Amino acid sequence: MPSQPPSSIETEFAERYDREHARVCGDTRPPGLWRRLALWRDEQLARHALKIAGEPGLILDLACGVGRLWPVLAEHENRVILAADNSQNMLDHSRTHHAEALLKRVKTFQSSAFSIGLPANAVDCIFCLELFRHVPTTEGRLALLGEFHRVSRDTVIISVKSSIGDTSARPDALAGGSHRTQVEGEFRQAGFKILNHQEFLPGSAMWCVYVLRKRG
Secondary structure (H helix, E strand, C coil): CCCCCCCHHHHHHHHHHHHHHHHHHHCCCCCCHHHHHHHHHHHHHHHHHHHHCCCCCEEEEECCCCCCCHHHHCCCCCCEEEEEECCHHHHHHHCCCCCHHHHCCEEEEECECCECCCCCCCEEEEEECCHHHHCCCHHHHHHHHHHHHHHEEEEEEEEEECCCCCCCCCCCHHHHHHHHHHHHHHHHHCCEEEEEEEECCCCCCCEEEEEEEECC
């Protein structure tokens, strides 16, 4: 599978992710309550989204990092898991985070999310729970959605920020609703319909997880 050069958006996201990952790996203290609750909620949302998507058998985890949610993806014993990231170093490092039995279930390859190294209709579902919500422009989101529409034959699971800018400084629901409305319009423009969405924390200004299905 050919690799593609990362976009500037991916590079910025990867650098931020690398810094956070290095900080977490360098912290020898047990995970704090917030980190444990956040992971539990992410796992809960992922399970629900996969169920809404029909428990897809062939899934692509895109911008996968170290595969934080691979254990959840692998809970369906017949599922085939592909995983791509623009950083080969991150893909290599992922092998230190999981048991060998799990790693045997996951086939990794280096690829840009904006130009995925797979043919059209290659997978049942694309799972992109981190990168999409960090794309700040309509142009960038539509470029991603167009590539997702090409590669997925059925569904896409992504997360969307509830508001633009610094969510901690903008807790108002109006800004979040306006941004989500804009992005939902982009889903339709790219050829998807919304099957379901769930907020990370109901009533918060954080992010929502959407399950989309290709139209037609």
